[in-house]
Amino acid sequence: AQSVTQPDIHITVSEGASLELRCNYSYGATPYLFWYVQSPGQGLQLLLKYFSGDTLVQGIKGFEAEFKRSQSSFNLRKPSVHWSDAAEYFCAVVLFSGGYNKLIFGAGTRLAVHP
Amino acid sequence: NAGVTQTPKFRVLKTGQSMTLLCAQDMNHEYMYWYRQDPGMGLRLIHYSVGEGTTAKGEVPDGYNVSRLKKQNFLLGLESAAPSQTSVYFCASRSDSYEQYFGPGTRLTVT
Numbered sequence: 154a155q156s157v158t159q160p161d162i163h164i165t166v167s168e169g170a171s172l173e174l175r176c177n178y179s180y181g182a183t184p185y186l187f188w189y190v191q192s193p194g195q196g197l198q199l200l201l202k203y204f205s206g207d208t209l210v211q212g213i214k215g216f217e218a219e220f221k222r223s224q225s226s227f228n229l230r231k232p233s234v235h236w237s238d239a240a241e242y243f244c245a246v247v248l249f250s251g252g253y254n255k256l257i258f259g260a261g262t263r264l265a266v267h268p
Numbered sequence: 269n270a271g272v273t274q275t276p277k278f279r280v281l282k283t284g285q286s287m288t289l290l291c292a293q294d295m296n297h298e299y300m301y302w303y304r305q306d307p308g309m310g311l312r313l314i315h316y317s318v319g320e321g322t323t324a325k326g327e328v329p330d331g332y333n334v335s336r337l338k339k340q341n342f343l344l345g346l347e348s349a350a351p352s353q354t355s356v357y358f359c360a361s362r363s364d365s366y367e368q369y370f371g372p373g374t375r376l377t378v379t
Contacts, residue, residue, distance in 0.1 A: 162308070185366055196272075196358060196370035197311075204366075243310060247366050253318055255301065255326065256368055258310040 155180045155248050159259035166234050167267045174229040174262050176244030185247035186227045187256070188218055192240045200242075203227060214238070239266045270294055274359050274371035281349040281378045289344040289374050291359030297369075299362035300342040301326075302334060304355040305373075311358065317342055349378045 158177045166172055178184055185204050189197040201212025208220040218229045227244060244259040272293045281287055291300065298319045303311040303326075313326030317336040331353060333345045342361075346353060356375050360368040 187367075189370075194373075196372045197360075197368075198370075199367055202365075202367065253316070253324060254299075254366070255313055255316055256311075258312075260308060260310040 155246065155257055157244050157246050157257055157259040159242075159244055159262050161262045162260070163263050163265065165265040165267060168236050169233050172229075172231045172234045172238070172264070174242050174244075174264070176227045176229065176259060177225050178227065178244075178246045179225065180246055180248075182249075183222075184227075186218075186220065187245045187247075188212065188216070188227075188229050189243045189245060189258075190214075190240050191243065191261075197243065200229070234264075234266055236266045236268060239264055272359055272361055272369050272371040274357075274374050276374060277372065278375050279377070281346075281376065283350060283378060285349050286345070286347050287349065287376075288346075289357055289359075289376075291342045291344070291371060292340055293342075293359075293361040293369070294340065295361060295363070295369065296339070297361035297363060298339070300336065301360045301362070301368065302332070302342065302344045303358045303360065304328065304353075305358060306355050314344065314357075349376075351378045354378045 156179045187202045188200040191197045203220045241261045241263045245256045275290045301316040302314040315334040317323045320339045335343045359371040
């Protein structure tokens with residue numbers, strides 16, 4: 154079955170440090186992949202997406218992600234984390250099934266940023 | 269352009285009570301979704317709709333019903349609330365490029 158795994162439940166980094174959040178997917182065809190961010194008490198906001206083409210995609214707020222088909226991964230990165238990046242991050246893949254489509258989410262990674 | 273709105277923002281129910289959550293979008297999207305979010309479980313799809321008058325079950329549909337009488341509105345109903353339905357509920361609508369736009373959420377507590 155199609156699934157998305159985010160191996161890290163919690164990550165803590167210092168402000169200014171680099172960040173990488175891991176995402177692995179299980180999907181037979183070329184996946185449509187997303188990263189969303191959720192600040193406390195808020196809904197989810199799209200950071201970036203990958204459908205095809207260049208495997209390194211740029212998003213909002215200085216984030217980028219790299220699609221690696223050989224590793225079934227779509228890791229999110231940021232070179233220098235800001236305190237305002239503290240939030241929960243969700244990786245998701247579009248599942249196409251029976252003529253419909255829906256998003257399958259990972260369990261999320263909660264990011265804490267130390268000053 | 270309000271995007272996706274949800275009402276109410278908070279609600280407390282007693283076991284066995286019923287309620288309806290309203291989602292509205294002003295982006296003319298065909299697809300709309302209802303999710304629930306529980307700690308450590310990410311978002312799980314309850315029901316979704318591919319257009320006015322059409323709905324389908326997601327991963328966790330039991331105990332919920334939905335209706336899409338108008339394209340811009342997607343209603344989620346709980347006929348007989350249970351404590352297991354305590355959660356944060358998110359509505360989303362989807363663009364033609366598969367991006368989902370989320371509402372701010374409804375925090376529901378069932379006692």
